[in-house]
Amino acid sequence: MNQRVSEAAYYFSSIKGARALIITHRNADPDAIGCAYVLQSISTTLGFEAEVCLPEGPDRLSKRILNSLRVPWQEDCDTADLLVICDTSNKMMLGGAASLIDKAKEIIIIDHHSPPGNLISKASYSLIIGEPSATVIAVLLADALKVRLTKEISTIALSGILYDTRRYLSTTPNTFLASKILLEEEGDYDMALKLLEFPEDRSEIIAKLKGVQRASILDICGYLVAVTEASAHEAAVAKALVSLGVDLAIVAGGHEFSRTSIRVSNRLLEKGFDSSKLVADVATSLEAEAGGHPGASGISIYKRGIKPNIIRNESLRRLLWHSVELLNEICRKEALGL
Structure with a gap:
């Protein structure tokens, strides 16, 4: 350094x-x-x-x-x-x-x-x-x-x-x-x-509530994964889901382009889960822009001539599929005592 x-x-x-x-x-x-x-x-x-x-x-x-x-x-x-x-x-x-x-x-x-x-x-x-x-x-x-x-x-x-x-x-x-x-x-x-102590914007509160309401929950060997959509404030929605006990939150949004935010719980971070690697791998396959940290990251995709919702659905599919692969590997190591 x-x-x-x-x-x-x-x-x-x-x-x-x-x-x-x-x-x-x-x-x-x-x-x-x-x-x-x-x-x-x-x-x-x-x-x-x-x-x-x-x-x-x-x-x-x-x-x-x-x-x-x-x-x-x-x-x-x-x-x-x-x-x-x-x-x-x-x-x-x-x-x-x-x-x-x-x-x-x-x-x-x-x-x-x-x-x-x-x-x-x-x-x-x-x-x-x-x-x-x-x-x-x-x-x-x-x-x-x-x-x-x-x-x-x-x-x-x-x-x-x-x-x-x-x-x-x-x-x-x-x-x-x-x-x-x-x-x-x-x-x-x-x-x-x-x-830094500032009342939340009303639109952010509504986005969080709707995001939680729409969320689909998966239980992968004890780790909870939430996938949802938000019209705005994707990062805030993902953060809210983790604060409610979710281990991995994937929140998709965006209008002119697809934008997805990822948040990871401390419990999953301790197991070596890295969301920046997750979005990097998916971004490569989709020719997208991605970045972040192990606990918080995002991916943005814009493709001229393709509707954002089509891109968003494909991005979510790949993010979820790759997340399941990473979680299964963590579970396998836990089962073997590694």
Whole structure:
């Protein structure tokens, strides 16, 4: 980890006189904005101009964080010679900002999702490390470059780490190291926690209730698998199903394209189940974009001329089939005492 961050620090320090645009995936969550604004602080210290753009705007939590700390943001992205992409390496996740890819002379990617997406082949440099939060990577990079962060940016970064680690439920030693750095920069931990406490949107609550109501449940040697559909908030529905006791939740949705979210229980994670591998294998067979972590991942598919519901059904079929194969292998090992 330290070697890769040191290499990235050397690369960033070699950037001279560029005008950079730092972008996130569409509807940036707190981890995405944490990563983006730390990277903007790095660019300012190193002496090259950089703006942060959040395609299609930040999500509700991120908007609350930025507005509360009076940090400006924009969602209309202009072209730039240097494009820095945070918290994703999949073109489809950029929304309308995807058109900037072919216009940029240089592309840098900072991400923590696995497997790497289809933008890697276009990147001049990429720093992709399997940390539970992209902000962790950005903070360690800032520390390697001896970049000082303001109290506001440190608090945003703390919110990002808290959000993506689920309040430190998923951590690595670097998670705590980055948090220590932010606290030493006077990041306000109490405020970061408070900013993440936000009433659920009514549409999200309804999506969860409908998703649970529609769910089909399979019992595979003691592990519960739930498959359902949602018109929106797929990730929230999957998370809700796991909180109700499901071990593997598969939630399909999307309108213009097929989008499926996966969530895995801690019990199944302890057995070695990796949802990022699941979606990667299926994405390869469907020529789709996928990424995530062992406990949470997603797959997006768009095929011109084919109705999204047809693609969605095929994606669900393959995800479920492969999930059953993986679970049967876990069950076989348990039966053999392995």
